[in-house]
Amino acid sequence: MPRFKCSCCDTIYPTSMLIWRCDACGGSIEAVDLTPLRRADIATDRSSLWRYQKALVHQGAVPTFLGEGWTPLIRGDWDSCPVLWKCEFVSISGSFKDRGVAVMINHLLVNGATRVAEDSSGNGGAAVATYAAAAKLPCRIYVPAHTSPGKITQIGATGAEVIRIPGPRQAVADAAMADASGYFYASHNWHPAFVDGIKTVGYEIWEQSGFDVPDAIIAPAGSGSNLLGCFRAFSELRAAGEVDRLPRIYGAQSESCEPMARAFQTGTDAYVEVETHMSIAEGIAVSRPVRSRPVLAAVRASGGSITAVSEASIADAHRRLARAGLYVEPTSATAAALLDNLIKEGTIRANEKIVVILTGSGLKASDLIARMMEGQIATR
Numbered sequence: 001m002p003r004f005k006c007s008c009c010d011t012i013y014p015t016s017m018l019i020w021r022c023d024a025c026g027g028s029i030e031a032v033d034l035t036p037l038r039r040a041d042i043a044t045d046r047s048s049l050w051r052y053q054k055a056l057v058h059q060g061a062v063p064t065f066l067g068e069g070w071t072p073l074i075r076g077d078w079d080s081c082p083v084l085w086k087c088e089f090v091s092i093s094g095s096f097k098d099r100g101v102a103v104m105i106n107h108l109l110v111n112g113a114t115r116v117a118e119d120s121s122g123n124g125g126a127a128v129a130t131y132a133a134a135a136k137l138p139c140r141i142y143v144p145a146h147t148s149p150g151k152i153t154q155i156g157a158t159g160a161e162v163i164r165i166p167g168p169r170q171a172v173a174d175a176a177m178a179d180a181s182g183y184f185y186a187s188h189n190w191h192p193a194f195v196d197g198i199k200t201v202g203y204e205i206w207e208q209s210g211f212d213v214p215d216a217i218i219a220p221a222g223s224g225s226n227l228l229g230c231f232r233a234f235s236e237l238r239a240a241g242e243v244d245r246l247p248r249i250y251g252a253q254s255e256s257c258e259p260m261a262r263a264f265q266t267g268t269d270a271y272v273e274v275e276t277h278m279s280i281a282e283g284i285a286v287s288r289p290v291r292s293r294p295v296l297a298a299v300r301a302s303g304g305s306i307t308a309v310s311e312a313s314i315a316d317a318h319r320r321l322a323r324a325g326l327y328v329e330p331t332s333a334t335a336a337a338l339l340d341n342l343i344k345e346g347t348i349r350a351n352e353k354i355v356v357i358l359t360g361s362g363l364k365a366s367d368l369i370a371r372m373m374e375g376q377i378a379t380r
């Protein structure tokens with residue numbers, strides 16, 4: 001039976017409990033005692049992430065379904081190096097976050113949540129607002145007061161209440177956490193069902209590539225949920241005897257906000273406080289990632305790394321992706337920019353099996369992309 005466990009003080013909670021962090025110490029909680037996935041457990045009649053439900057923390061009914069998961073894994077090349085692109089940007093709200101949010105919202109619904117709050121002006125907020133709307137759950141999304149109207153259009157269109165909070169980003173999170181008016185804090189950064197849903201991207205990469213293990217998986221890294229999700233998926237498959245090795249997992253950050261790349265470089269266990277600058281990779285501009293410890297440990301255990309790339313290289317990779325038919329948001333292009341560097345330095349060889357996760361749709365960031373194309377944004 002799956003349970004929740006505090007990652008700091010080891011307190012155990014039933015998964016039916018509506019909590020988002022440890023009641024005893026405030027630490028982050030993780031889903032444990034999950035059933036490892038075996039090939040025979042895949043519900044092949046479900047063309048969605050729910051084909052892997054046996055291995056998920058949410059074992060109950062799925063009242064809200066918007067076709068989450070089972071995104072295309074397509075063959076392509078990058079500078080004549082063969083690559084498999086995992087196209088998460090085709091998800092219903094336009095980003096990979098739908099995986100985690102679909103599992104989280106269904107779990108909360110079945111366990112009695114009646115209204116949800118979240119803090120994010122980006123893909124996380126859009127995904128929670130989208131699934132809350134489909135579930136007919138009243139929803140409040142807290143956003144920074146200075147957020148551009150374009151960024152919150154998708155959230156507002158779902159009927160979610162948008163609350164603008166002045167001050168730094170942390171003040172926005174604090175306001176959502178402190179919402180005492182009966183809204184459950186459905187945080188994609190904190191809730192354990194979110195990361196559990198994200199791990200299904202790893203199962204899909206395995207299944208869609210013929211039940212094989214790629215040599216390397218590269219993903220943009222803000223909070224690092226794709227890195228952690230892939231590591232957990234392949235670790236569980238290895239524990240179940242379905243695979244005999246792990247892929248090397250690489251996380252891409254921007255030099256404008258690189259708390260985990262810096263931690264990787266300096267050998268520390270948790271993120272490093274860094275000075276941050278405006279970035280075209282706004283989706284991964286997370287200066288204090290909640291799960292930095294398990295993310296860093298996972299990447300190290302896989303034999304991969306977390307590295308920062310320059311803004312100019314992100315813009316260049318974005319242009320090349322779009323010209324290959326892959327219209328993603330600039331954040332997603334950090335992973336392709338990192339692939340360039342890893343090939344150049346010989347860390348990844350062109351004859352290896354490489355998967356790059358393309359996380360969000362370019363349609364989310366048309367204003368930004370237009371300014372990049374017009375040369376209005378100077379990239380360092």
Ligand SMILES: [Zn+2]
Binds near residue numbers: 006025
């Ligand atoms: Zn605790």
